[in-house]
Amino acid sequence: MTHEILIIGGGLVGVAAAVALKKQGRDVALIEIRPPQTDPDFLNQDWDARIYAISPANRALLQSLDAWPSESRIQGVSRMDVRGDNGGQIEFSAAETNTPFLTYIAENRWLLAALWQQIRALDIPVIQEAAVALQTDIQTASLTLQNGETLNARLIIGADGANSWVRKQSGIQVNETPYGQHGVVANFHTEKDHNGTAFQWFEDGEILACLPLPDHKISMVWSTFTPEKLTSLSPEALAAEVTRKSKNVLGNLQPLSPAFAFNLILRRPESTSAQRIILMGDAAHTIHPLAGQGVNLGFGDVAAFADLSRDAADIGAYQLLRQYTLSRLAPVRTMQTGCDGLFRLFNEKKLPALPLIRNTGLNLVNAAPWMKNRLIRHAMGL
Numbered sequence: 529m530t531h532e533i534l535i536i537g538g539g540l541v542g543v544a545a546a547v548a549l550k551k552q553g554r555d556v557a558l559i560e561i562r563p564p565q566t567d568p569d570f571l572n573q574d575w576d577a578r579i580y581a582i583s584p585a586n587r588a589l590l591q592s593l594d595a596w597p598s599e600s601r602i603q604g605v606s607r608m609d610v611r612g613d614n615g616g617q618i619e620f621s622a623a624e625t626n627t628p629f630l631t632y633i634a635e636n637r638w639l640l641a642a643l644w645q646q647i648r649a650l651d652i653p654v655i656q657e658a659a660v661a662l663q664t665d666i667q668t669a670s671l672t673l674q675n676g677e678t679l680n681a682r683l684i685i686g687a688d689g690a691n692s693w694v695r696k697q698s699g700i701q702v703n704e705t706p707y708g709q710h711g712v713v714a715n716f717h718t719e720k721d722h723n724g725t726a727f728q729w730f731e732d733g734e735i736l737a738c739l740p741l742p743d744h745k746i747s748m749v750w751s752t753f754t755p756e757k758l759t760s761l762s763p764e765a766l767a768a769e770v771t772r773k774s775k776n777v778l779g780n781l782q783p784l785s786p787a788f789a790f791n792l793i794l795r796r797p798e799s800t801s802a803q804r805i806i807l808m809g810d811a812a813h814t815i816h817p818l819a820g821q822g823v824n825l826g827f828g829d830v831a832a833f834a835d836l837s838r839d840a841a842d843i844g845a846y847q848l849l850r851q852y853t854l855s856r857l858a859p860v861r862t863m864q865t866g867c868d869g870l871f872r873l874f875n876e877k878k879l880p881a882l883p884l885i886r887n888t889g890l891n892l893v894n895a896a897p898w899m900k901n902r903l904i905r906h907a908m909g910l
């Protein structure tokens with residue numbers, strides 16, 4: 529069987545790529561071993577603790593793909609309140625940027641369902657079979673599936689997550705730097721109204737973010753060195769601990785979901801393309817979640833490749849794939865370096881004066897509207 533493009537991985541980024549390229553008239557097939565559950569009963573049963581802050585630019589991308597979830601599941605963030613560990617504070621508000629919201633909090637489950645609905649609406653073939661071998665030459669790529677079938681394509685897109693099989697098969701080396709932290713996530717009901725504010729505290733090298741969800745709910749992402757201390761607590765004890773750590777700004781919290789932890793690793797592959805292959809999403813980069821940019825970078829990959837390849841006669845041509853890699857280098861590296869730098873700045877314990885300097889820095893940026901504006905517009909993808 530031959531397709532123009534084979535996409536391996538049906539997570540948010542692979543599915544967005546499939547929909548974007550299909551809408552441009554390309555012949556696309558998707559390979560995903562575990563398609564997600566998308567039935568309404570499952571989606572409505574509770575609130576997913578795996579959430580993303582979707583930038584306005586990527587909201588526009590998803591809307592252009594007819595894959596933006598129901599507004600009743602989305603919370604716009606109108607204000608961000610970031611606090612340091614020694615009196616530093618920086619605030620951003622949507623009013624300062626002349627936009628309705630700085631970012632939009634959306635659940636993984638609902639985003640996936642909206643994109644998978646388009647896979648079905650556009651009749652994109654889904655192959656639920658593991659790939660076992662990958663070969664390329666100047667003209668084509670061919671993939672052997674576990675059932676023995678061989679698929680040929682002009683291009684293979686590896687969107688198969690952080691431990692990408694496609695990346696390994698392509699011989700692309702990856703530089704991995706573990707942060708020694710896990711992100712612990714859980715949802716809570718709040719006593720006080722959050723008014724669309726996203727809060728973040730930097731303390732003892734750990735970072736606690738409380739991101740607003742509709743109707744007095746928040747989603748917590750706590751980047752911590754000791755995840756088991758949080759995940760071993762009862763839901764009520766965890767809620768009490770987050771209430772304390774968040775200085776009671778939202779009043780008493782009540783648990784809404786179990787907590788779970790995911791490992792935080794900075795991943796920088798030596799390239800994001802090889803002969804007839806490109807990488808997107810977590811296969812191409814992972815990042816500390818402190819700025820909520822992980823999946824935004826992945827959607828940025830999709831938008832960049834869809835734009836560059838729009839009129840290409842050969843979708844897997846060497847020049848096009850190089851152009852894609854080069855076009856993503858600066859945005860991805862800038863974001864990775866920025867987040868990594870901020871993590872290290874608040875984790876440095878050897879310089880006694882550093883807490884004062886970093887907190888003064890936050891206050892200085894807060895007092896410099898032009899600098900704040902540049903920072904926030906960059907994060908918003910504007």
Ligand SMILES: Cc1cc2nc3c(=O)[nH]c(=O)nc-3n(C[C@H](O)[C@H](O)[C@H](O)COP(=O)(O)OP(=O)(O)OC[C@H]3O[C@@H](n4cnc5c(N)ncnc54)[C@H](O)[C@@H]3O)c2cc1C
Pocket residue numbers: 536537538539540541542559560561562577578579580581657658659687688689690693713749789790808809810811817820821822823826
């Ligand atoms: C447990 C967990 C919780 C997270 N929580 C948050 C959070 O709260 N906030 C946040 O900002 N980020 C979070 N992240 C990170 C975020 O989920 C990723 O940045 C984002 O999902 C990347 O999307 P992706 O499509 O590139 O990869 P993935 O979502 O990893 O999707 C990859 C897909 O490829 C499929 N696949 C893998 N190998 C193969 C193969 N050989 N053949 C076929 N299919 C294959 C997988 O089944 C999967 O569906 C979390 C990550 C994890 C693992």
